[in-house]
Amino acid sequence: MLAVTHCVLDDAALQHLLIEDVPYGDLTTEALAISERAARIQFTARDAMTVCGTEEARRLCELCGATATLHTPSGQVAPPGTLLLTADGTVAAVHHVWKTAQTLLEWCAGVATRAAAIQTAAICGHPDAIVAVTRKNVPGVRQLAVKACRAGGAVMHRCGLSETVLIFAEHRQFLGDESPNTTLARLRRQCPEKRIVVEVNTPAEALQWANADVLQLEKFTPAAVAEVVDLTAQLNTSPLIAAAGGIHADNAADYARAGARLLVTSAPHIAPPRDVQVRFHCA
Template identity: 35%
Template sequence: MFYTADETLDRFIKEDLPYIDLTSLVLEIGDQNGRICFTSREHAIICGSEEVIRIFNKLGAETVGFSPSGTCVSPGETFLEARGRAECLHMAWKVSMNILEYYSGIATRTRKLVDRVKAVSPKTELVTTRKLFPGTKELAVKAVVAGGGLPHRLGLSETILIFKQHLNFMGGIDGLLSRMEAVKARACEKKVIVETECEADAIKLCRAGADGIQFDKIPPVELGELVQKLRVINSNILLIATGGINDANVEEYAKTGVNSISTSWIYSGRPVDIGVDINIV
């Protein structure tokens, strides 16, 4: 179960419906009973149907059937239907379609990468970065999970991930290495992960007891060789590949032997093509 706050849904509704549905009011069709159906025009992983149901309820319509987030649908398949007054259906129409199209797009792209990774390396996980459009995290994370992935890092408060920007204040990698024991002691309930692009630094970190290493933009062939060297030093170290990973190269990165592949590629792309039909009943 994934919970989306009421405040988020109310904000979505208010953005599209600041006061009234002027068109339905002027046409005087609001009191007629109708039905709305959402149909996918392509193969897709649906996400956001639970939030759409709540939006319909908030606006006075009743859902009569739906497919939950994570469902794989085929072209022409109707996956959500609601009934109510025409005014209610039209008020909920566009905001609901936007949620379903954009977040199903993320879920579908995530599933595409997950399937490719698992076909090559069943034990490698696909995780997603926090490089997403501000204000969209709640549903974006749900879409990733619906597609079979997991969030790499939900925020700064969750994990310890040391970047070059941090090392600039510590005297570089050697400064961190000199304090590694103290850092790990202070963060005894968390893993200490460090990002690097340098093989020599990765080997130093592995020997110094870093819990994990994140490799940024290292080509797959080079990374695969480095992973083998590090596994000899510490077979249990967590190894993460990130930077520029997409549908064209994700399989090559899966072959390197890393534990997880981190990507933001799934956030950028076209929405799923969803058809909406509203009729009188």
């Protein structure tokens, strides 16, 4: 897996997460009069997982005044029982960071683990198959979502509208009578450094737009993908074939065997979190 071992959120964003959880202090810890006692917090993988977010969790601990040690960086595959992170500080500090760091680790690991599972399945279908994750993440978490998908060995399909040229049917309905080849030539003049991707919904549309650099086949069956691969192979220029819509670990190999070399999916974004166990110790 690709280890993404830098912190993608700056201190301001991390502080915002902490303030969200502890806006006015920790009432229970303060009322018990234990805030200044020494403590250690330990984060351990309870589930098997592809780890992600330990760098952010470490920095969260530091922002709360604790001294943190990262034991397993993002991108590593961790069996149950793997020590991820420890931090030493006051009881107030470790209780402050507890749930924010734990939840971040669990959510990030869920996304990374599912991305890794789909990528592993795709490679079983063809060694050159690549999983590309869409931008269909929960709003507000894109930086962490991108990190988690990359930690799982996937690439990003696109991180936003500003970076790629992807023509949907929702664009084409406004083009009037302009031919596909005319549209493609115009885009290549306008964006000469970009590959032109066109999403199509039928084999007939795929042939109409076959001069694109990438044909994205939306909700095609593996058999229909294979049909398009065969049809475009007979042309002078063969586009890269991407399969999109409903791609997951159970069918990724089938799509790769059918000839799709890029598997476009949103599935990692709705992965269940992986379980991270937290233990406290008196220091």
